[in-house]
Amino acid sequence: MRDFQAGHVRLLPGPLKKRFELNKQYMMSLTNENLLRSFYLEAGLWSYSGTGGTTSATTTSMDGPEHWHWGWESPTCELRGHIMGHWLSAAARIYAQTGDPLVKAKADYIVAELKRCQEANGGEWLAAFPETYMERIASGKFVWAPHYTIHKLLMGLYEIYAITDNEHAVHLISGIAAWFYRWTGQFSQEQMDELLDLETGGMLEAWADLYGITGDEKHLELIRRYDRRRFFDALIDGKDVLTNKHANTQIPEILGAARAWEVTGDERYRKIVEAFWAIAVTNRGYVATGAGDNGELWMPANEMAARLGVGQEHCCNYNMMRLAHVLLRWTGDPIYADYWERRFMNGVLAHQHGDTGMISYFLGAAAGSKKTWGSPTQHFWCCHGTLMQANASYESQIFMEEESGITICQWLPSELHCDHSGNAISIRLEQEGQHGIYPLNNWSVEGMTAITKVNIPSIPVQRPDSFIYKITVKVEQATTFTLKLRMPWWLKGRPKISVNGTEPEQKVVEASSFFRLTREWLSGDTITLELSKALTAEPLLGEPGTYAFLDGPIVLAGLTSEERVLSGDPSRPETMLAPDRERNHGWWNPGYYRTKGVDHGFRFIPLYEVKDESYSIYFPIQTS
Template sequence: MESRLKELPLGKIKLSDGPIKSRFELNKSYLMSLTNDNLLRNFYLEAGLWSYSGNGGTTSATTSNMDGPDHWHWGWESPTCELRGHIIGHWLSAAAKIYAQTQDPLIKGKADYIVNELARCQESNGGEWLAAFPQTYMHRIAAGKFVWAPHYTIHKLLMGLYDMYAAAGNAQSLKIMSGIADWFYRWTGQFSVEQMDELLDLETGGMLEVWADLYGKTSDEKHLALIRRYDRRRFFDALLAGEDCLTNKHANTQIPEILGAARVWEVTGEERYRNVVEAFWRCAVTERGYVATGAGDNGELWMPNMDMAARLGVGQEHCCNYNMMRLAHVLLRWTGDASYGDYWERRFYNGVLSHQHGATGMISYFLGVGPGSQKTWGSATQHFWCCHGTLLQANASYEPQIFMEEKDGISICQWIPSELHHRRADSNLTIRIEQDGQYGIYPLNNWSVSGMTAITKVDMPPIPVHRPDHFVYNITISLDSPSTFDLNLRLPWWISGTPIIRVNGENPLDAAPMEPSSFVQVRRAWKDGDVVKVELPKTLKTEPLPGNSGMFAFMDGPIVLAGLTHEERILVGEPSQPEELLQPDRERNHSWWNPGYYRTKRIDRGFRFIPLYEVKDEMYSVYFSHKSVGDRME
């Protein structure tokens, strides 16, 4: 179905050198460090292609160079864990997307080899079934006996195979998917509609989405039948009836089902599925609200509508964060509504970047916002939580959200340094987004050559005396020949004044609207070398906690701040005037500014604030209460 915005072909958008790309590369390095044998071991076991001899070798001639158990994958990938096998799907999905952006032959060769080995396992299993666990798991759940999420695990495998086909051009992976679909078509054919509803009430994962993906490529009636069978009718109908069917339910059960409904609408055009998606967003986000990071979940459960003060526990789950970002991206494509881009941005800085250790690249399953929160980091091979898998995917796929295309032009939806290379109207078009080094967001602050030049040369533009109150981006247009089109710029929710937009240094653009959470349109006959300079004003702000207006979090532009304290603290001043509560701290470090660095005012035992994404092992809090200056105890 037609959407307002369209994703550009994979590989057209490249991240520019800098801190965000460094995160991408950190994730890529970790991805490549996981060995083929370890990723495939449980599939080999199930297919009868490998057995361990007990002396560090193998008794099967079909595999080689297997390390002993001390080097294996454990945690949720252990041979004794019912969820085993999920990580390979995440791995393939991430590898496919990284290859699409980088054309790195090493990652393509590794991923293609793994797909080929999975095909060998499928053949050994009889040509259809493929999983790291036996078919009996499916028969057990059909009998109402508990198994830990077999649909979830197979969905991850199918998702990875689909991405290998769609993003990396591996035709074999689509053939494997079709074989698995044949098995599920026969298996589900024995159940009535009522029996399928009972089965899906137990657990469904994201199966609806992968069947829709497959049907979109094959138009096979069997795959359409699987879409019908995996329609989550009871849940979808409750949403359409306006019920709150989320509170206290497992959050990452429902989100993949809704992503499935979204994909079904796109491949079938049936309006009911779009209505389901929009009803879910109202229930999960609009009516529920969210904490400053964007999360409406805590401890894997949806929190009550606009009543979250009693739920500041272990915090948001990374899987929920990533999947809600995916859903926001879908809705942005469908509608062109900038508020969905705002939501994605909020969860990017305060979710994806905040859940990942900036030095090791490892994942924190949960991210708390209450007093005395602390991130708990997973390891490279000993945990493999579900969030470990979505970490791989989230940090492999920043780029589709940056630029998107619409009928009359290009939209910049995220302010991430990058380049678009695209052919439009018979002309080669390049659009480059650069972040001004003296007026920018620098997660993972690193050495800045441009900043170094600014502090050594006397003929450079003057450096601001104090930390700037705006972010500056330069957009450079390169064209073979002049071309007229719209350049649509998202103005974020956090701007604190009127943005300034200049083309080639001329007077500020006089355009309407120039409101937060909107797109401003710049239409002109563009020529090679045109530069658009965008200044986005920002300030320190507070956001109240849904359900308790006396508790609040601090934000510096899109960045949630974390107070480095291990206990609940009361600040002195009025939240409506955050400069009464905090003052700038360590605002500059050599050649760059430190956005989000503050310290408390007027209290004993003061403490510092830093961006939530920079917290590693420190204890911290995001929400605080206050007393007025007149009530301050001496």
């Protein structure tokens, strides 16, 4: 499978699009001066007036520090500058989807100013901190992750180049690469191995991206130098070198190995990625949200009950979604799209405040958890950066392309416009208004009309246990190709599929598979798909008798500040939970339940709807 170029897929109007727009508004609210301040300081260019290409005569800003960026972007924080890369990456993706010239102009201006900073630094070094940080780590002195911070900048510059065609960005990367090529050339293999045991983030991925552009032997050599052999070789040998280790260090390194395989063809890198997935996911298992980490550390395989603490980290969530998508692209196996969906619904959406757009660094799964929200300019945690990226790139996972046709991997309302085999094709994916899944689709004109008129088909009497999707195909001319539809992991029973009102011949259709429709498509052909779901209970690994509840793909949060024991049959969760507040004016509310037969009962809502409430995900269940 292969991805469509950025901009070929756009979200349809609805709550998910509103989240995207909320993220865009926040991104654009961050001023150029604040994003660039520490880069200016390091280059000796502060305070730059921004007019006439000259610097001011003073070294202080007339803008009071109460308006500056603080937290991890503070001039006193060693990690300062990491947000710049995230911002550039998100800006590139937002521009590709919206074509907003203001986003492009802001990004281009920032790249031009970074160019001025690099020139002032001598033409190579570019960072929000001094070169001496690198010398300190080389001499064994602690610095907070300078490699990690540099990678974020490289990542953002690469995406600005790859998505928006800003040639200046790749020249900046090449200058940084020249500095690192010379710097790392002084170290022996053992010394490099010691350096790579620190938090290097995705430096390997950055060099692989650059080599994919230039084909320069020096950039290939940087790939070799940033190959973390101690870690990678142990993975290939099947050793669990993850448990209790820093997940947000290791996942970016594996993404680097994945990209290294794509640009070099060296099979060893692919084996590293596959070995990592087996140890991190397949053999380890995960909690209901899909997380195998707690507090950024990998939990023991299949023994997670004692590790529910502060919860999953957003950066780990986002980067594991990226890795799942890479493996989907390589293999075409729907299990990776299933994993992506679980972590999207119960990670990306659950970590973001639906009203303010801000981030919760961690997402707890223990009894009485609460989300702690960041602020627009006072925190800037690492997860604040991946918040911007994740909420700028919902669309990139929905459709994929193969020689034989097009695949729908995720059920998110959107529209694809592409050229396939020389034919212009558009595919519109919508959710039927009365079977929508909030927050992807929470109202429709149809839904509002249905509550006032009597001469149209009636809406369901009670909340449906299925989601219905409408897929409309438009083609420039009649053409034959295969449209593949992912049957998700939460599917219950046989899906209902029709093309222009006629049901095609169906073999056995199972969850976690692709259903193929191969035919000559005419403009206006319509597919209707109904996917049944159910309320289910998933056990907690390491604690038999303790369960989380899910409504289809949605993890439910019980609104209680303490552990509560429920009584019933886990194979029949409807013995413990009853539908609650299922209808809201013109739409249904999936995931709303209340307890049955419990003193001081409490409610369940989707984890992604929790804002400031205390909640619990797992519950001991007494069976009779």
